[in-house]
Amino acid sequence: xxxASLLALAAVVQALPSGELEQRQGGVTMLRFGCAQVVIDRLxxxxxxxxxxxxxxxxxxxxxxFNASMTTGDVSNTASCTTCAFSEDFSNYWTANLYFKARNGxxxxxxxxxxxxxxxxxxxxxIGGGILVYYVSAQPGxxxxxxxxxxxxxxDPTSRSRKDSxxxxxxxxRCYTGPNFGGDVSAPCQDAKIDTEALPTGPCKGGIxxxxxxxxxxxGKNLDSPNHQDHIAYPTTGPATFLSLGGSCPSTHPVRIPQxxxxxxxxxxxxNNKAEWPADGSQPxxxxxxxxxxxxxxxxxxxxxxxxxxxxxxxxxxxxxxxCGTLKTQAIDAGKKCSVNRVVxxxxxxxIKELPGINMGNMGNMQQA
Ligand SMILES: *[C@@H]1O[C@H](CO)[C@@H](O)[C@H](O)[C@H]1NC(C)=O
Ligand SMILES: *[C@@H]1O[C@H](CO)[C@@H](O)[C@H](O)[C@H]1NC(C)=O
Numbered sequence: 001x002x003x004a005s006l007l008a009l010a011a012v013v014q015a016l017p018s019g020e021l022e023q024r025q026g027g028v029t030m031l032r033f034g035c036a037q038v039v040i041d042r043l044x045x046x047x048x049x050x051x052x053x054x055x056x057x058x059x060x061x062x063x064x065x066f067n068a069s070m071t072t073g074d075v076s077n078t079a080s081c082t083t084c085a086f087s088e089d090f091s092n093y094w095t096a097n098l099y100f101k102a103r104n105g106x107x108x109x110x111x112x113x114x115x116x117x118x119x120x121x122x123x124x125x126x127i128g129g130g131i132l133v134y135y136v137s138a139q140p141g142x143x144x145x146x147x148x149x150x151x152x153x154x155x156d157p158t159s160r161s162r163k164d165s166x167x168x169x170x171x172x173x174r175c176y177t178g179p180n181f182g183g184d185v186s187a188p189c190q191d192a193k194i195d196t197e198a199l200p201t202g203p204c205k206g207g208i209x210x211x212x213x214x215x216x217x218x219x220g221k222n223l224d225s226p227n228h229q230d231h232i233a234y235p236t237t238g239p240a241t242f243l244s245l246g247g248s249c250p251s252t253h254p255v256r257i258p259q260x261x262x263x264x265x266x267x268x269x270x271x272n273n274k275a276e277w278p279a280d281g282s283q284p285x286x287x288x289x290x291x292x293x294x295x296x297x298x299x300x301x302x303x304x305x306x307x308x309x310x311x312x313x314x315x316x317x318x319x320x321x322x323x324c325g326t327l328k329t330q331a332i333d334a335g336k337k338c339s340v341n342r343v344v345x346x347x348x349x350x351x352i353k354e355l356p357g358i359n360m361g362n363m364g365n366m367q368q369a
Contacts, residue, residue: 030243031135031313033322034115034124035061035084035093036332039340040348042356043068044094046151046228046300053344055357056157057097057288059112061131063090063304064340072223074148075304081338083130085123085322087330090304093131093262095212096157096287096297097348099355100271103279106351107286113207113265116181119321126332136243136259137314144218144255145311146303153228154214155298157289162197170213170239171297173199176206181265187242188263189213199285199294203272207265208285212299214260216240217249228300232257258314262299290358 039060042053049071060066063079070078070092079090098110115124115132124132137143155171156163172189173196176182188211189195200208215232222231233253240246242261249256268285277284283292291297303310309327316325323329346356 028243029135029137029314029316029319029324031086031319031322031324032118032124032132033085033089033121034127034132034332035082035089035130036127036336036338037061037129038064038066038083038092038338039342040097041340041342042344042346044300045070046153046302053346053357055289057346057348057356058094058300059097059129059131060092060094060340061127061133062092062302064338065090065304066092066302066340068343070302072149075302076148076306079304081334082330083127083335083338084133085121085329085332085335086305086309087328087334088306088309090306092300092302092304093133094300095131095210095262095264096289096291098208098266099286099288100268101278101284101286101292102276102351106353107355108271108351109348110271110285111267113267115263115265116184119323121322123322123329123332123335127335132263132265134242134259134261134263135310135314136261141256143258143314144220145305145308145314146218146257147223148303149223150303151224151228151301152214152232153298153300154212155296157291157296157298159295160291160293161295163295169241171295172197172211173294174209174211175200175202175204176209176265177204179206179269181209182206184209188261190241197295199283199292201283203274204268205272207267207269210262210264210266210297211242212262212297213239213242214299214301216246216257216259217253218255218257219253220255258310260301286355288355288358290355 042057044054048054050069063082065075065079076090099107114128117125169189217233219231225231235246237247286292313324
C-alpha cells in the first residue's frame, strides 16, 4: 500500500477523541514489513495438523519452525531463523496460492510481486513470493500482543458467495489498473468501487492485490479454539476497517489485540491475454482450494515473536513501516537464506492438469479447509 495510507492514518488520529488519545499514550503504530517465502507446501498445521498432505497448497512465510504438526507450544523456541524483516518475528503466516486456468484446462501457479516501496523500506520490495504483514495498534486503550502458542484463522474456504455483509472489508481484491502498483490509491477493503470481495472479472494490467484482515478482539484465555476462530471476535459494531478504531470488544472477548493484515500482490500480468482465458467466459483465476470466486479467501496465523518484542512495538508510539524502537531487523539476503524443506513433493511451477489435492468434479462433497 502506498502513501495514501498515511493520509488515512492521519484521519484516524484526528478522529480520536482527545481523551482516548491520552489513554493510548499518544500513538498510532503500524508495523508494515515483508516476509519472504519460507516454503510452498501442501501442509496446514492449523486446520489439518499432522496431515501430509493437507487438502490444498499454501504459501508460508516467517520462521523455519513451520511443520505439519506444530500444534502447540512456542514456535519462537523451535525456529532458528525467519524470512521476515523483523528478526525476532518467528511467526508463521500463510495463505492459499493462486493459479491461472488456461483455455486448454491446465493450471499454472501465479507468481507474486514484492510490495510497493514505502517508508524507505527496501526489504519488502524484494520479497517476491512472500507476504507483506501489518500489525496496527490504532485503537484507543491498551493493545495486548498475542501470547506464545496463539494461533488463529480468518475466512471460510467453503464460501463461494457473499454470506454475511458484516464481513465486508475483511477480505478484498484490488485490480491494479497499471504497472508499478497502478491504482494503489487508498487503504484496502473500504471502497467497494475500488476493492471487490470477489476476484476481479477482467485482466488487471498491474496484477491483483489481496488483503485479508483478522478480528481485533480476543477472549483473553484460549490460545486456539476447535475452529480456530471462536477465541477471537469482531468489535460489537462489526469488523474494524483497516487502521480504524473499531467499536468496543464484546464482553466475551474483551481483550484488544493488534489488527493483523496480510497483503499479497499476485503478478497476473503473464495471464492477461483473454484469448487464453476459458472459452466459456468463466473466471480463470483459482485459489488452491478450488475457488474461482475469491469469497473463500482465508489466512492462517501462528504467533511467534520472541519474548515481549511485539508487545514493546505495540506500546511504542508512531512506529511506521519496518522499523520500530529497539526491534531488531535483518537484511533481505539473510531473510532469504531461511527456508523449510518441502515435505510433499509436487510440481509448483509447471503447467499442471489439476490443482494439487483438488478433485474439481467432486467439489461438492469435499470436506476441506
Ligand atoms: C514440529 O514442530 C514442533 C514444535 O512446534 C516440534 O515439537 C516437532 O518436533 C516438529 N516436528 C518435526 C517432524 O520436525
Ligand atoms: C495450455 O495452454 C498454455 C497457455 O496457453 C500453454 O502454455 C500450455 O503449453 C498448454 N498446455 C497444453 C498441454 O497444451
